[in-house]
Amino acid sequence: AQRVTQPEKLLSVFKGAPVELKCNYSYSGSPELFWYVQYSRQRLQLLLRHISRESIKGFTADLNKGETSFHLKKPFAQEEDSAMYYCALPQGGSEKLVFGKGMKLTVNP
Amino acid sequence: GAGVSQTPSNKVTEKGKYVELRCDPISGHTALYWYRQSLGQGPEFLIYFQGTGAADDSGLPNDRFFAVRPEGSVSTLKIQRTERGDSAVYLCASSLSGDSYNEQFFGPGTRLTVL
Numbered sequence: 001a002q003r004v005t006q007p008e009k010l011l012s013v014f015k016g017a018p019v020e021l022k023c024n025y026s027y028s029g030s031p032e033l034f035w036y037v038q039y040s041r042q043r044l045q046l047l048l049r050h051i052s053r054e055s056i057k058g059f060t061a062d063l064n065k066g067e068t069s070f071h072l073k074k075p076f077a078q079e080e081d082s083a084m085y086y087c088a089l090p091q092g093g094s095e096k097l098v099f100g101k102g103m104k105l106t107v108n109p
Numbered sequence: 110g111a112g113v114s115q116t117p118s119n120k121v122t123e124k125g126k127y128v129e130l131r132c133d134p135i136s137g138h139t140a141l142y143w144y145r146q147s148l149g150q151g152p153e154f155l156i157y158f159q160g161t162g163a164a165d166d167s168g169l170p171n172d173r174f175f176a177v178r179p180e181g182s183v184s185t186l187k188i189q190r191t192e193r194g195d196s197a198v199y200l201c202a203s204s205l206s207g208d209s210y211n212e213q214f215f216g217p218g219t220r221l222t223v224l
Contacts, residue, residue, distance in 0.1 A: 004151075032210060043112070044152070044200065044215040051210060086151050095140060095204070096165060097213065099151030 006100035021072040023087030033070040113216035134203030
């Protein structure tokens with residue numbers, strides 16, 4: 001079965017510092033991976049997806065099949081980036097998503 | 110336009126009671142999903158509807174859990190004989206179709222507490 005691992009639960013940085021939120025997955029094929037974000041008192045929402053290969057709010061994520069990773073990166077964190085971040089993978093190429101346990105990012109002023 | 114809505118936002122019940130949680134998806138979205146999120150965990154898949162039919166209910170933990178979507182729009186998640194372990198946030202999501210590449214739009218969730 002597909003699995004998503006987010007090895008760190010918490011990350012606290014100062015504004016302007018680089019951030020990297022780690023995500024590792026187990027999947028035998030070519031995965032489609034997502035990063036979802038949940039800001040305080042807001043609903044879970046899509047941040048970015050692998051297939052789009054785009055930068056959203058300054059965040060990028062590169063799929064590394066050799067390391068089975070899809071780490072989320074931002075060179076200069078902002079206070080408004082403080083949120084819970086979840087990495088997700090469609091299970092078996094189907095519609096249902098398998099989520100990691102999430103990581104709380106805090107960006108301090 | 111309106112996003113996914115869920116009612117109630119909070120539900121407190123006693124062990125052994127029956128509860129219903131409602132989800133109103135985005136208009137025109139044929140796919141609807143239910144997830145459960147326990148404290149400190151990511152959302153966990155429960156069931157997926159494509160139109161009126163349950164295309165995949167493999168995530169339902171046991172037969173106390175049941176969900177319907179009779180007209181292909183609103184869905185209700187039903188839990189019988191609730192247990193304390195059922196306490197969690199129940200999330201509903203919808204997408205344009207069931208394609209895995211489609212973005213799932215989430216509702217605000219229903220926080221269920223079983224005393």
